[in-house]
Amino acid sequence: EPEVTQTPSHQVTQMGQEVILRCVPISNHLYFYWYRQILGQKVEFLVSFYNNEISEKSEIFDDQFSVERPDGSNFTLKIRSTKLEDSAMYFCASREDRANSYEQYFGPGTRLTVT
Amino acid sequence: AQSVTQPDIHITVSEGASLELRCNYSYGATPYLFWYVQSPGQGLQLLLKYFSGDTLVQGIKGFEAEFKRSQSSFNLRKPSVHWSDAAEYFCAVGEQAAGNKLTFGGGTRVLVKP
Known part of the structure; x- marks a missing residue:
């Protein structure tokens, strides 16, 4: 069964460093998402991406964040200058571009630890 | 803005017993x-x-949920719980907008x- 994959599973970085989190969505999916879950808190929406552009972003997704689809398979989230409060589990998700198919499929997550 | 409330943070259930998890949502459409x-x-x-369509939906692992518009609820149920059902369960509402964020x-x- 096709699945969303994410790398790395765990990333440790120092405050102020840039990180890139990588995702490979399900191959025929065209909507892509990033969510995050700070330890003990809710899963929060960050950004949605369709047709090579951001379709929606949350107030969390400020200028320090960016997303890219550099090729036909990868979808990345970049944090330019990490802060301690960016420590969280980051989930990538994807869904089909098909009527009545609104379910999103999630990857296993990348745990980001900023020290 | 849409919101989702799951009133129970923890639930302990005996293996073989039934399970119901509550979910209430707020959404305009x-x-x-x-x-x-x-x-x-x-x-x-x-x-x-x-x-x-049908307000009672079936899912994987023997779970089902019922949508009740009048109560703004979408509670999850399982008739007989297995030890492997120990996990965290999240209810989510999706927007009917282009991005469909959850x-x-x-x-x-x-x-x-x-």
């Missing part, structure tokens, strides 16, 4: 509703979804006693 399960160290797995509840952690 007809919602798209989902239940996801997260086992320790794992990602979010879709259990079931509701978009329209808004999640806080989750309910289910513990299963032998």
Whole structure:
């Protein structure tokens, strides 16, 4: 069964460093998402991406964040200058571009630890 | 703005007993509703979804959920719990906008006693 994959599973970085989190969505999916879950808190929406552009972003997704689809398979989230409060589990998700198919499929997550 | 409330943070249930997890949502239009399960160290797995039609929906692993518009609820049920059902369960509502972002509840952690 096709699945969303994410790398790395765990990333440790120092405050102020840039990180890139990588995702490979399900191959025929065209909507892509990033969510995050700070330890003990809710899963929060960050950004949605369709047709090579951001379709929606949350107030969390400020200028320090960016997303890219550099090729036909990868979808990345970049944090330019990490802060301690960016420590969280980051989930990538994807869904089909098909009527009545609104379910999103999630990857296993990348745990980001900023020290 | 849409919101989701899961009133129970923790639930402990005996193996073989029935389980019901509560979910209440706030959304202006007809919602798209989902239940996801997260086992320790794992990602979010879709259990079931509701978009329209029959308000009782069946999902994987023997779970079902009922959409009640009058109560703004989408409660998850399982008649007989197995030890492997111990996990955290998240209710989510999806927007009917182009991005279809999901808004999640806080989750309910289910513990299963032998």
